[in-house]
Each structure stands twice: as C-alpha cells, then as structure tokens.
Amino acid sequence: MISIIDCQMGNIGSVVNIIKHIGHSVQVISTEKELLQAKKLIFPGVGHWDNGVKKLNESGLKPAILEAVNERRIPLMGICLGMQLLFKTSEEGQQEGLGLVPGYVKKFDFSGVSKDLLTSAGRLRIPHMGWNLVQPCKKQDSMLTRLEELDDETRFYFVHSYHASDVPEVYQLLTCYYGYKFVCAVNKDNVWGFQFHPEKSHKFGMQLLKNFAERI
Numbered sequence: 001m002i003s004i005i006d007c008q009m010g011n012i013g014s015v016v017n018i019i020k021h022i023g024h025s026v027q028v029i030s031t032e033k034e035l036l037q038a039k040k041l042i043f044p045g046v047g048h049w050d051n052g053v054k055k056l057n058e059s060g061l062k063p064a065i066l067e068a069v070n071e072r073r074i075p076l077m078g079i080c081l082g083m084q085l086l087f088k089t090s091e092e093g094q095q096e097g098l099g100l101v102p103g104y105v106k107k108f109d110f111s112g113v114s115k116d117l118l119t120s121a122g123r124l125r126i127p128h129m130g131w132n133l134v135q136p137c138k139k140q141d142s143m144l145t146r147l148e149e150l151d152d153e154t155r156f157y158f159v160h161s162y163h164a165s166d167v168p169e170v171y172q173l174l175t176c177y178y179g180y181k182f183v184c185a186v187n188k189d190n191v192w193g194f195q196f197h198p199e200k201s202h203k204f205g206m207q208l209l210k211n212f213a214e215r216i
Contacts, residue, residue, distance in 0.1 A: 001024075001025045001026070001027060001038075001039050001040070002019050002024055002025065002026045002027075002039075002040050002041075002042060002212075002213060003026075003027055003028075003029045003034065003035070003038035003039070003040065003041050003042070004016060004019075004026060004027070004028045004029065004041075004042050004044065005029060005030075005035065005041055005042065005043045005044075005061065005065070005082075006028050006029065006030045007030075007043075007045070007052075007055045007056050007058075007059040007061060008055050008059070009044070009045035009046060009047060009051075009052050009055050009056075009081060009082070010044065010045055010046035010047060010081070011046075012028060012044050014199045014200065015042060015044050015079070015199045016028065017199075018198075018199040018205065018206060018209060019209060019213070021206070022206050022209060022210045022213065024210075024213045030059065030061075031061075032060065032061060032063075032064040035061060035064045035065065035068055036064055036067065036068055036072065038068065038074055039074070040074065040075045040076075040077075040212065040213070040216065041065075041068065041074055041075065041076045041077070042076075042077045042078075042079065042082075042212075043065070043076060043077065043078045043079065043082035043085070044078075044079040044080065044081075044082045044199075045078075045079070045080055045081030045082040045084075045085065046080055046081050046159075047081055048092060048093065049081070049084065049085075049090040049092035049093035049095070049097075049105065049162070050092070050093030050094060050095050052081045052084075052085055053085065053093065053095035053096065053097060054095070056085065056098075057095075062098065065098060066098065066100075069100060069190060069191055070100075073189075073190050074190065075190045075191075075192075075212070075216045076100075076190065076191050076192070077192045077193070077194065077212055078191070078192070078193040078194070079193075079194055079197060079198065079199070080159070080160065080194075080195065080196075080197060082193070083164070083185075083186070083193030083194055083195050084097070084105045084162060084164070084193075084195075085097040085098055086098055086100045086101045086186070086191060086193045087099065087100075087101055087102075087103050087104050087105050087164065088104065089104045089105070090104065090105035090106075090162060091104075091105065091106045091107050091162065092105065092107065092161075092162050100188065100191050101164075101167065101171055101186050101188045101191060101193065102166075102167065102168050102171065102188075103164050103165060103166045103167035103168070103171075103183075103186075104164075104165055104166060105162050105163065105164060105165065106162060106163065106165040107126075107161055107162050108124075108126050108128065108161060108162070108163065108178070108179065108182075110124055110179050110180075112180070113179045113180065124178065124179045126161045127159055127160055127161040128158050128159075128160055128161070128163075128178045129158065129159050130157065130158065131155045131156070131157055131158075132155055132156065132158055132176050132177070132178060132196075133153070133154060133155045133176065133177070134154055134155065134156055134174045134175065134176050134184055134185070134196070135154075135174065135175050135176075136173070136174055137169070137172045137173060137174065137175060154204055155201070155204065156184075156194075156196035156197070156198065156201040156204055156205060157196055157197050157200040157201045157205075158176070158178075158184075158195065158196045158197070159197065160195055163182045163183070163184065163195060164182070164183045164184075164186060164193075164195065165182070165183075167183045167186055171186050171187060171188045172185075172186060173185040173186050173187045173192070174194075176195075176196075184196060192212070194208075
C-alpha cells in the first residue's frame with residue numbers, strides 16, 4: 001500500500017491514478033495516525049515554497065513526517081515542491097522546510113550562460129517546462145532508479161523555476177541539464193526526492209514508481 005500525503009498543495013489525483021495503473025494499492029492520507037501507520041509515503045506538491053510550508057504546518061503533519069522518516073524509517077518520496085520541501089531553506093521563501101536532506105533550493109541563475117544559448121528559440125525560459133533527459137550519478141546506486149530503460153534517452157517531465165543546490169555528492173541521485181547541470185533527484189537513507197513529475201512521465205515515470213512500490 002502506497003500512502004499519498006495530502007497537505008492541500010495541488011492536485012494529487014494523477015499520482016493516485018498512475019499508482020493504480022501500475023497495479024498497486026494506494027490511499028490518500030491527511031492525519032498523523034494514518035501517516036505513522038503507513039508502509040510507504042509519497043509527498044507531492046506544486047506551487048510557492050512559503051505557501052507549501054504554510055500548508056504543511058497548517059496540516060499538523062510536519063512532526064509526524066519527521067517521526068515517520070527519522071524514527072520509524074518509513075520510505076518517503078517527495079515530488080516537485082514535495083522534493084524541495086525535503087530541504088531546510090529556499091531562495092523562494094523565508095520559512096523552514098523539513099531539513100531531511102542537506103543542501104538548499106535556489107532559483108535558476110543563467111548569469112554565466114552564453115547569450116546564444118539563452119536566446120536560442122527561447123530555450124532557457126523560466127520555468128523549466130517540458131521533457132528533459134536525466135543522467136544517473138555514478139557514485140549513487142539506487143534500486144529505485146536502476147531502470148532497465150535508463151540510458152541516454154531517459155527523460156522525465158519538468159515544471160519548475162527552482163532546483164536543489166549544494167547537495168553533497170553522496171546524496172545526489174540524478175542530474176539534468178538546463179543551461180547548466182543541476183541535481184534533479186536525491187536520496188538520503190529512506191528519503192528520495194524527484195524534481196520532475198514521474199506521474200506525468202509515461203513509461204519512465206511508471207517504472208520509477210513501480211520500483212518504489214516493489215523494490216524499496
């Protein structure tokens with residue numbers, strides 16, 4: 001059973017539907033009791049950092065998430081804003097996130113990128129939106145991203161203006177290139193975070209979620 005944490009941070013229906021599609025049971029949870037009894041957790045979110053932190057705090061689930069991860073060792077996957085909130089701070093806001101993964105969240109900064117690349121068909125507009133290739137970090141080997149199809153054509157669907165920065169190499173899982181290389185997936189112990197949307201990424205996203213359901 002996969003439990004989807006609902007903190008009112010965006011439509012979670014697509015996450016629920018894709019998990020059902022790959023043949024696994026799923027439930028949407030919104031209470032501390034449900035969270036602490038979960039076997040595996042997915043924490044999706046979209047939108048602004050401070051609003052996400054506000055929703056998380058208003059839900060009353062922040063302490064329960066920390067207990068579930070740190071004490072009960074329940075596997076947790078953060079998606080999009082849910083990944084960003086795994087960190088403690090973001091340039092997008094003033095409030096503190098969960099602080100489960102070292103590093104912080106910063107806005108795309110193309111100040112060091114050539115003007116030709118910036119103006120080429122509007123390629124580097126913010127937000128970074130659409131399909132993009134990812135590459136596994138050689139020093140990080142995870143059953144979650146050890147996809148049979150993971151090759152030079154592995155791609156996922158992104159929609160974001162901010163990304164993880166200063167993540168220690170040991171916790172870097174996947175990288176993506178958009179003007180420069182950035183970390184788009186992290187893993188620390190029983191916590192995973194993905195900047196892209198696996199639920200919108202067709203076969204690659206389905207395989208990743210299938211790995212989370214069956215291998216973790």
